[in-house]
Amino acid sequence: MMKVEHIGIAVKDLAVSIPLFETLLQSPCYKTEQVDSEKVNTAFFRQGDTKIELVQGLTSDSVINRYIEKRGEGMHHIAFEVADIHAEMRRLTAAGFTLLNSEPKEGADDKLVCFLHPKDTNGVLIELCMSRE
Ligand SMILES: CC[C@@H](C(=O)O)C(=O)SCCNC(=O)CCNC(=O)[C@H](O)C(C)(C)COP(=O)(O)OP(=O)(O)OC[C@H]1O[C@@H](n2cnc3c(N)ncnc32)[C@H](O)[C@@H]1OP(=O)(O)O
Ligand SMILES: [Co+2]
Numbered sequence: 001m002m003k004v005e006h007i008g009i010a011v012k013d014l015a016v017s018i019p020l021f022e023t024l025l026q027s028p029c030y031k032t033e034q035v036d037s038e039k040v041n042t043a044f045f046r047q048g049d050t051k052i053e054l055v056q057g058l059t060s061d062s063v064i065n066r067y068i069e070k071r072g073e074g075m076h077h078i079a080f081e082v083a084d085i086h087a088e089m090r091r092l093t094a095a096g097f098t099l100l101n102s103e104p105k106e107g108a109d110d111k112l113v114c115f116l117h118p119k120d121t122n123g124v125l126i127e128l129c130m131s132r133e
Contacts, residue, residue: 002080005129006044006051010064010076014043014056021045021052033108040064042108053079053108077115079127085112088128092116104130 011017018029022045031044039062043054055076057064067076082088085104093099098117107113107129116126 002082004050005079005081006053007075008053008055008077008079008125008127009074010067011054011056011073012068014041014054017054017056018043021054025052031109034058035106035108037106038062044109077125077127079113079129082128082130085114085128085130089114092128097121 009017014032018032021043022028025045025047027045027047029043029045032042033044034041036058039058041056041058045052045054055064057066057068059065064076089099089104097120100115100117104112104114107127110132111129112132113127113129116128118125
């Protein structure tokens with residue numbers, strides 16, 4: 001069974017959305033992190049044993065801003081924690097899923113990540129993530 005590590009929410013402006021989610025969740029934003037390779041800025045909230053990740057695009061060509069242009073702000077992806085990302089990538093490729101990166105890439109929180117195309121997963125973008133520790 002895979003644990004939901006975080007739920008990613010695409011937002012236009014973290015400065016607006018961080019206080020909104022702090023009020024909603026009654027939980028402080030414990031960390032922000034810019035991930036240049038993904039052209040995003042992120043903000044994290046603990047919620048039970050999972051997390052909410054707010055994601056703001058840094059450039060107009062970032063996938064987050066393209067997503068918001070087409071669909072508006074909202075739920076962008078679900079991230080599952082995996083013990084061995086290479087093994088999961090091999091397993092899911094063999095099962096017919098389309099991986100959006102052929103090698104794990106750098107994510108937030110010192111993790112390696114890989115995305116599955118939403119066309120194969122009922123329209124939901126799935127992230128696999130593995131802690132590097
Ligand atoms: C901070 C790092 C990391 C972490 O550690 O947690 C992150 O979470 S980073 C999050 C941002 N990064 C990514 O999302 C990378 C993976 N995503 C992609 O590669 C692309 O977004 C995509 C899924 C391949 C779509 O890109 P593209 O095909 O170029 O965009 P289009 O705008 O043309 O969309 C095509 C099609 O797909 C639909 N779409 C796009 N995004 C999503 C989504 N998040 N969920 C569901 N569907 C999505 C889009 O609406 C289009 O559909 P149609 O209009 O019906 O064709
Ligand atoms: Co994510």
